[in-house]
Amino acid sequence: MQRRALVLLSALVLGGCGGSAKMEMYRSNPGHTGIYSGSVSNFNQLVWKFNSQAPIKTSSVISSGIAYFGNNAGFLFAVDLKSGAEKWRYKTDGPIGGAPLIANGIAYVGSHDGNLYAIDIATGQMKWKLPTGGSVTTSPVMAETTLYVGNVAGKLLAVDTVNGNERWSFDAGSPIYSSPALGSGLVFFGSDNMHLFAVEAGSGNERWRFTTEGKIHASPTLNDGTVYVGSQDDALYAIEIKTGQQQWRYRTAAAINSEAAISGGTIYVGSQDGYLYAINMSNQRPKWKYRIGDWVNSGVVVGGDLVYVGGFDKNLHAVNSSSGKLMWKINTQGSITASAILDGNHLYFGSEDGFYYSVR
Secondary structure (H helix, E strand, C coil): CHHHHHHHHHHHHHHCCCCCCCEECHHHCCCCCCEECCCCCCCCCEEEEEECCCCCCCCCEEECCEEEEECCCCEEEEEECCCCCEEEEEECCCCCCCCCEEECCEEEEECCCCEEEEEECCCCCEEEEEECCCCCCCCCEEECCEEEEECCCCEEEEEECCCCCEEEEEECCCCCCCCCEEECCEEEEECCCCEEEEEECCCCCEEEEEECCCCCCCCCEEECCEEEEECCCCEEEEEECCCCCEEEEEECCCCCCCCCEEECCEEEEECCCCEEEEEECCCCEEEEEEECCCCCCCCCEEECCEEEEECCCCEEEEEECCCCCEEEEEECCCCCCCCCEEECCEEEEECCCCEEEEEC
């Protein structure tokens, strides 16, 4: 029975949602590929900016014309994409460090107060909350009616989205700041004890673990049978999903906390050495590297022929994916530490200056 459940879950994750309601989640999908159909090829204008009045360190999620994101004051916001007007806000008792997940009319989000919340997106009212036993800084991922989220107590939890009950938990033995990714019936996440774990989504049993030489805060990216993840040992790893064996490793000059994006045989990732890298996946050689000049912790996203990434230099950069040439950038008054998101010809992102931006 357990094997059949895993097969069904795997089919769901790899083949789409089927008859299930559409989900909107961190970095576009359960594999966290960071690929979007939209593009802002030529920066035209700032459409609006919304003042959340506290640093925004989390990525946002867009669903049916509304952006959902949290801030360091503990608020989850729902903001209209056209006008930039607030629809509602919900207050938790700690900073929100992860993106919400939207499914079936509910926003699921964790907080540093240690709770996982389910918020009705029509009203902004809480449906349920689950104490997890530790601060939640990760973005949840979901398949069918199970939500997966990690906390700093080192627990990965599988949660029933209907009632908020815990289905199982896995003890990683060290804080989890790496948002879980989901594919092939497995949940992938990193931890502070330098391991990347692959855990069976249906049971919580460990399938394998891969050891790096540094803490893993970046969320994994899944693509074509391989999981890619950066480590604070300054390297980006490519690991075979089935076996947990290393395929290759690419070294930068500093820690990698940035989530990678993959498009057209190239993997894009930022490093705390101040560069955005484009790496040819067939030979692991650099295609180009673009100098940002300060730490890059934000996840990389791709839309059209541009790569978008924020930096501690307080800018959101749009770089040509083929040449590595800067096409445009927009300055804020704070570091940009989370992934941007594209919706058509608009790009949305938060900054530690407390503002959430809409540009086109």
